[in-house]
Amino acid sequence: MRQPTKASRRAGSIESHQEPGVSMPVEGARVDAARAKKGKGQARVLPIALLLFVLSGFSGLIYQSVWSQYLGLVLGHAAHAQTLVLAIYMGGMAVGAWIASRRGVRWTRLIACYAVVEAAIGVAGILFHPVFDAYIGFVRDQLLPWMPGSGTAHLFQWTSAAALILPQSVMLGATFPLLSAGLIRARPERKGEVLGGLYFANSLGAALGALASTFLMLPMMGLPGTVAAAGVLNILVAVLAWGLGKQVDRPAAMEEAAAPEARSGRIVDPLLLRALTFGAMASGAASFVYEIGWVRMLNLVLGTTVHSFELMLAAFILGLACGSMWIRKRADRIARPLTYLGHAQVLMGVAALLSLPVFASSFEWMEWIMDALQRSWSGYGLFELASASIAMLVMFPAAFFAGMTLPLFTLVLLRNGGGESVIGRIYAANTLGAIIGVAGMVHVAIPLLGVRGAVVAAALIDIAIGVGLFVLAQRAHEAGTGAGQAATRSNRRGMAVAIAVAAVALFAGTVYGRPDPVAQASGVFRTGAIFIDSPEVEFIEDGKTSTITVLSSESNRIISTNGKPDAAIRSLAVGAGDDEHTMVLLGLLPLVYHREPRQIGIIGWGSGMTTHTVLGSRVPREVDTIEIEPKMVEAARAFGPQVARAYDDPRSRLWIDDARTFFARNGKKYDVIVSEPSNPWVSGVASLFTREFYAFAKQHLKEEGVLVQWLHSYETSDALMATMLAALVEEFPDIDIYVSNTTDLVMVARADGKPLQTHWNDLDGDIRAELVRVGLDSPGQLRLRRIGGADLIHAYVRMTGVTPHSDYYPTVSHLGPVARYMDGKADLLLHLATNGMPVLDLLECRKPAALAQGLQPVPNVWTSEWHGTAAASVRTMADGRLDPWLAGHEPYLARALPALLQTSQYLADDPALLMSWSEGVASLAKGTIGHLPAEDLEAVWNRPQWLPEAAASMPEVAAVMAAYGAAARRDPAAMRAAALEVLALPDAALADDVRDQMLLIAMLGEIGAGRAEAVAELDRRWAPTLRERAELAPVRRFVRAWVDAGLTPDCAAAPGRSLAATEDAGDTADDGPVGAVFPLHSP
Structure with a gap:
């Protein structure tokens, strides 16, 4: 190829770019002659390689899915874990691609190198679980208690968690440059088909891996089995790739033939290299802003579950795959790839803007879907199919164009003299941009612009990239003559049309892409209804982890997370609601079951009423409430005087943190821990209902400490409830079970395993008003709510045949969404009493x-x-x-x-x-x-x-x-x-x-x-x-x-429980002196 003069390079000329004409030969005659010798066997190389990369992509997304759940145990919230995994996954791949692109040009057997990398990924996958298990135990038990402050602890958690998955991420990033460069050496005349085909294969495998891991493998094998299976699959790919490498990798003559251009080729124009590298990085950042933004928005429509997240991830990746597939068969026939790339970038931004009106309409679609489907297993399958369809309508168009851009960025540079090193360079730049997009979205864009605003900003970035590419192509056309001048006029018309279309899309996205705030707060994926008695939206804001809303009417306020109500409080003019009965009981039981509850820890802010109730007694000295989403605390102020002590009492201390991290770092032991998180079907919450969590909580209770645990019986099943109770009773052998309303249970358990005792502590202070309001103003009323003890749980577990819920076998996360959809009821324990x-x-x-x-x-x-x-x-x-x-x-x-x-x-x-x-x-x-x-x-x-x-x-x-x-x-x-x-x-x-x-x-x-x-x-x-x-x-x-x-x-061994007894002091003396023991287990 003609090399630019020194003067043209200084001027930034791109006159030799491929845009003006298409007559430039792809490779030399020597390479064509050498390739002909490969015969018919060479024709099978690419299909085999594509199959291998499908399997590699399949295992790669299994890692991403599983890592999100593993790291959720470290970072606390699923959104934090997903963000970190995305950042490190993409960042590691950027590093791996960069290393492969720099080193690979000197390696002669690239596919053999690819096989070695796949084998290393597989070994790391097999070893991941035992390494993680040792890591998390050491960190929580040995390191976090000695950390000087929350900032240091959080920094260490995030960096150490990143370090766990970084090596595999780096190796995953190296796979594409190695395999693609190795195949291009073997088939240099089919660069575009190779690149597009591999992008497609990897993305298709990734989409299938996301679905298979969540819907098949994790429910069957848990986290350890799934990550190990992915490792075995990588080793299988490595074995097959090694055999392929023997057939394809070429030393000697053909390496010499291909080396001048394919391996050490030189970019015609440094300006083009810099511009496309920056464009690939900015495009990658915008793409991942879209992904996070769409996930956050669609959580309001589809629900915040592991199933919905993986469906959204699969829709995004499938769009990438189809975009790559589109390019695969066309890349080598595209006359002006730079202009083509500019159109793709603009259309990606336009599609992202138009996704907002689609999202705004999706609430009505979900309302219709919920009304049309039966609450059954088959109905749930159709619900997930409909959810996937909504995710596809929102995400697929822009993702399709995103899938086109990366092969095109690479193709432009290859067409203009770039060697195989540009493959890794562009790949690295794109994935580095993904890191910037993930971090910027969570920490900058959402706080400043909100989720929708961030998507609009990312769309404008993509459109700007496209316009910049048009300008770059325009300079190339203007430098030419003949066909180049015609291309200039065509390019100008195309750029004008693209800008006009983008302006229309911007108008449509900003004007028609605003969903009704009531619809966003409605939880349509649960209720099947958008407008609930026409309430007022008193608060709606996007937090870093979720969207928080407060709906209010004349007599009621409801605070919700991503459309799922977390608490409701009625006005004082009407009777107490179900949630108030639960929250007041949660606040009362610490005062009843511990003789002197001075230090109390509460997991979950909710409305703030539990904290408010506890502080109604003069006994507690410190009440630490741990909440992971700051917007929840801000929104709950709407409940006003009914939760005032939670905000105003000097004994109340709020901590924005993950519960496990807080307790591990704090190192303090409590008299009582109250756990009232959200429903366990919500992504990431089920880890607060596991055997490991209860063992951890027990370590942070004093010798006579008490755990108070909330659990719902609605939207679940007896098997799911039993597996969570099995986890609890395994660590806390003596338990009392209470019913707080018509659907909620509250368990009380003692850390040292000794029989529970009850004390009517100082309950004549401010707390009296809350107790009277919910009818809990005497020991007799409290006894009336007790169902039984630990033996009921043992029999319940035996009946359902379940095993204790575990961090590593998250049954509730995967079956909970099904029970929620089917409106299941775990009412057997309640039925025993009624x-x-x-x-x-x-x-x-x-x-x-x-x-x-x-x-x-x-x-x-x-x-x-x-x-x-x-x-x-x-x-x-x-x-x-x-x-x-x-x-x-x-x-x-x-x-x-x-x-x-x-x-x-x-x-x-x-x-x-x-x-x-x-x-x-x-x-x-x-x-x-x-x-x-x-x-x-x-x-x-x-x-x-x-x-x-x-x-x-x-x-x-x-x-x-x-x-x-x-x-x-x-x-x-x-x-x-x-x-x-x-x-x-x-x-x-x-x-x-x-x-x-x-x-x-x-x-x-x-x-x-x-x-x-x-x-x-x-x-x-x-x-x-x-x-x-x-x-x-x-x-x-x-x-x-x-x-x-x-x-x-x-009964003879249970004091006060004899069937022959007909009277007891507790029957008539409902109000005892301060600190008096009264028999809740018996009349």
């Missing part, structure tokens, strides 16, 4: 609260409502008229009990009414027996004045009443005998609900009588005679699991 049969009385030696305590039913608290229902049912049966409570709170019983009273009067005269009577009496049993002690049930079941003697003497009625009476008395022997007598009656004689209850009563009777071994036989004998979906079938499975686990009710 099914109406004395299950907990026989298994846990519990005695229900007596009517003499005068406990008023508290709305929205299940156990309290059922206690009120039982009291109203007893009054209804005693008075012969409907109690008003039932009419307002239990419509089913409001219909069933008057019908039962009426049917009982005519039953003796019309035996055909027996079925109707049995349906009513089953409803009465469900509403009374398990909710009141024997003395309060005497008049209903053992001396029933409401049942005429004639009816009571009927054999079927007498058997049924005897069984229910025995259950009401908690008489095990009589329960078993009477219930079996009822089961022996003809199936058609009684309602299915009666038979269902009788089998459970018989099983409980066997346990109470010390014959637990007979339970399984009873269930096998009689369960097939019941209807297929009997209401109490899950409870019976639980009872069998209780027996299989070897658990036995030892």
Whole structure:
């Protein structure tokens, strides 16, 4: 090729660029002759290499996906981990590409070198888990406690975490330059096809790897198995590549033929090299601003889950792959690649701007999707397909053009005399730009411009790059004649059109790309609705990790993270809401379960009400609340006086940090740790519900320290709840379980494993107002919310067959989104307390609260409502008229009990009414027996004045009443005998609900009588005679699991739990002196 003169180089001339003409020969005749000798075997080289690079890309994105979850355990938030992994992944690849481009020109067997690098990546992948496990233990236990400050600790965490994945990232970066340069040496006449093909293959494999790792490998093999499998795959690629290298790599003659241009070629114009290197870097930065921005925006539409993130990542990478594929077949026929590249850059910016109106419309699409799909496994598959489609519509167009640009940047330089070193140079510049884009987006662009504004700014950068490339090409055309002059006119028209299109796109993106703030806060991926009672958006801002919103109406405020409500507080003019019951209980239990809770740590700010409640007592001296998103704390100020102490009390200290990092660095031990993070299906949150986390938390509790843990029963499943509780009980053997409303559970556990004790501490101060508001103003009301202890968890785990949830086997992260979509319910533990049969009385030696305590039913608290229902049912049966409570709170019983009273009067005269009577009496049993002690049930079941003697003497009625009476008395022997007598009656004689209850009563009777071994036989004998979906079938499975686990009710060994006891000081004395011990485990 013609070399530029010294004068032309000084002037920055690019007159010899490829733009003016297309007649320049690609390679010399010697190379063509040598290539012909390779024969037909050479034709198979490129397809084999593409397959290898598909597999390499597949494993590479497995690493990225898995590393995000590993490093999330170090950095705390999934967004932080994803950001760091993106930065180091791309940065490491930049370094690797640069090294390969500098060193590779002197190496003769590039594909063999590629094979060695792949093998090294594989070995590192196999060793990654044991290295990480040793690292995280050493850092948390040995290093962080000695760090002088939070800044030093964070710097060390980020740098050390980066160092874990940097070596593999560097090696991953070297793979493309090595393989592409090796293939170009073998097929120099097909540079464009080789480059485009390899970009496509690698991107396609990456997209498949992102999906396979999340939806198949991680659920099946966990993090250790998945990262090791990726390593094995790399070693397989290395073996195959080594064989390919023997066929392709050439020493001697052909290396000499190719060397002058292919290896040590010289750029015609240094200005072109600098301009394209800078352009590739800026384009890479813009692309990753898009990726992060789209992920943050689409989290509001698709939900913040590991599934949605990988779908978005796959959509982005697939766009890159298709763009590369487009270039692959066209690159060698493009006459003016510099102009072509300018168009691609402008169109990428235009597509990014137009993605904003698409995003704004996607809320309505998701609303329609949620309304159209069933809540089932197949429905979830369609939901994920629809989510992927939305992600594709938003991300694919711009990503497609991004996939075109990198091969084009490289091709322009190769066409203009650049040697194979420019491949690594451009690749390194592009990935370096990606680092700048990731860091700049998180730390500069989002705080200054917001997520949407950052995407607009990145789009303008891409458009500016395109215009700059047009100008560069224009200079080349103007320097030529003939065809060059025609190209100049065409280039000017193209540049004008591109700028006009960009201006229209900018207008559309900024004007029509503004989604409704209410839609952003609606959580449409959960609710299926955008507009919720037309609330006001009081706060909406993009934080570094998430978008925080506050929706307000006349009587309620809701604070949400990425559209997922984290807390709601009603105004004081109306009754307390569900979340208030939970947050006040979380604040009360530390004061009740620890004799002197001076130091309290709270994980998660939420609304601030838990911190506010704790500070209502004078006992705590320091309350440290750890929150990872500063905007959450800022937004929660909207709740005003109802959370004021969290902000104003000098004992309250806020820490913006990850919980694990804070506790490890702080080194302080606490009397109580309260954990109330977001729902564990949210990406990154599930790591606060693992065995490793509970072991870690126990290390930061004092000897008599107490852990208080929130857990939801909605949008989950019994198996998922059981795996989290299994993790908890493995580290904390003594646990008390409370229900706070209709769906939330709160667990209390003691660090030293000793039996839990309760203390009614200084609760007459400011906290009294919160307690009264949620009906927790006495020990009796608190006891009413207790379900049971650790034995319930052991049986629950046995029944579900799960293993303890682990950091390295994040089942909840992967199955939680499915349960959320299907609106699953893990209500078995709640059902044990509310099914109406004395299950907990026989298994846990519990005695229900007596009517003499005068406990008023508290709305929205299940156990309290059922206690009120039982009291109203007893009054209804005693008075012969409907109690008003039932009419307002239990419509089913409001219909069933008057019908039962009426049917009982005519039953003796019309035996055909027996079925109707049995349906009513089953409803009465469900509403009374398990909710009141024997003395309060005497008049209903053992001396029933409401049942005429004639009816009571009927054999079927007498058997049924005897069984229910025995259950009401908690008489095990009589329960078993009477219930079996009822089961022996003809199936058609009684309602299915009666038979269902009788089998459970018989099983409980066997346990109470010390014959637990007979339970399984009873269930096998009689369960097939019941209807297929009997209401109490899950409870019976639980009872069998209780027996299989070897658990036995030892009421004699449980102080205050004796079934024979009918009175206790705690029954009547609801308010004790400060510090007085009261028996929450018993009446």
